Every structure is written in C-alpha cells, then in structure tokens.
Amino acid sequence: MIWGVATLYAVALALIGFWPTHVDRDIDLFDLAPVRWLVSDVGLLPAVAESTIEMLANVVLFVPLGVLAMLLAPRLSRRATTWGGFGLSVFIELGQAVARPERTASLTDVLTNTWGAYLGATLALVMTNQSHRTISARSSRPPVTNVQVSSLGPSESGDVGGRRTEA
Numbered sequence: 001m002i003w004g005v006a007t008l009y010a011v012a013l014a015l016i017g018f019w020p021t022h023v024d025r026d027i028d029l030f031d032l033a034p035v036r037w038l039v040s041d042v043g044l045l046p047a048v049a050e051s052t053i054e055m056l057a058n059v060v061l062f063v064p065l066g067v068l069a070m071l072l073a074p075r076l077s078r079r080a081t082t083w084g085g086f087g088l089s090v091f092i093e094l095g096q097a098v099a100r101p102e103r104t105a106s107l108t109d110v111l112t113n114t115w116g117a118y119l120g121a122t123l124a125l126v127m128t129n130q131s132h133r134t135i136s137a138r139s140s141r142p143p144v145t146n147v148q149v150s151s152l153g154p155s156e157s158g159d160v161g162g163r164r165t166e167a
Contacts, residue, residue: 006068017092021102029053058112066120078121085117
C-alpha cells in the first residue's frame with residue numbers, strides 16, 4: 001500500500017517538476033480564498049500574497065517526501081531525509097533550468113522544498129513516536145558506558161598513565 005502511494009507521489013512530483021509550463025499558469029490565484037484573505041484582511045500586497053502562497057505550496061509539495069522516506073526506510077534519520085529532499089529539489093531546479101527554459105528555476109524553491117522534506121520527516125517521527133532517529137550518527141553509535149579515567153600523573157603505586165615505572 002505505502003509503496004503504491006510513494007509511486008503515485010513520485011509520478012506526481014515528476015510531472016509537477018518537469019511540466020513544460022508553470023503548473024499554476026491557468027489558475028487565477030486571486031480567486032482562491034486564502035489569497036483574497038491575505039490581500040483584503042491581512043493587508044498584504046497582491047504580489048506578496050501570491051509569492052507567500054507559492055512558497056507554502058512548495059513546502060506542502062515536499063512534506064509527503066519526508067513522511068514517505070522515513071516510513072519506507074526506517075533506518076533513515078531526519079537529517080538524511082532533509083538532505084535527500086534538498087538534493088532532489090536541486091535536481092528538479094537544475095533540470096528546469098537546463099531542459100525547461102520556460103520554467104523558472106529558483107533558490108527559493110530549493111529552500112522551501114527542503115523545509116517541506118524536513119517537516120515531513122518530523123511529522124513521520126511524531127506519527128511513529130521515534131524521535132531517537134533525529135540524527136543518524138547518534139542512532140548508529142552505541143551509548144558509552146562504564147568509562148574509567150586513569151590519572152596521567154604518578155599514582156601511589158608508581159604508575160604513570162597506566163604504566164609502571166621504576167623508582
């Protein structure tokens with residue numbers, strides 16, 4: 001089931017990322033209630049409201065990536081998932097810049113997509129109650145226990161740093 005969802009998401013993401021034109025080209029954002037609210041009630045300029053909605057859409061677009069990656073690969077950390085989202089976003093934006101000149105590659109898209117992957121990974125951790133997976137380095141190392149510290153100076157028995165010396 002989850003692999004089917006992941007496959008559908010991957011296809012949708014590829015279509016959105018590499019569609020020949022902007023996917024929201026034929027949508028009048030000012031017909032949408034959130035944009036109208038941002039302009040009329042919050043007082044944002046129309047261009048600011050439009051870019052705010054676009055940034056939020058980019059965040060939301062990558063939340064499923066973070067969730068699905070964490071659920072499908074239980075050993076992944078949130079950090080690794082976030083870096084994966086960053087890498088995929090860079091790949092999409094570079095692909096748009098090279099193969100789709102009518103599209104607009106954007107650093108803002110990379111940042112908001114990465115943020116979405118991070119939020120998705122965090123959501124997956126909360127959903128599965130596995131907050132110990134936040135940093136891969138910590139989760140892969142066993143805890144340090146029973147550490148004995150020896151003195152570097154001479155002890156009463158004549159040991160120096162664990163070596164016996166003749167007096």
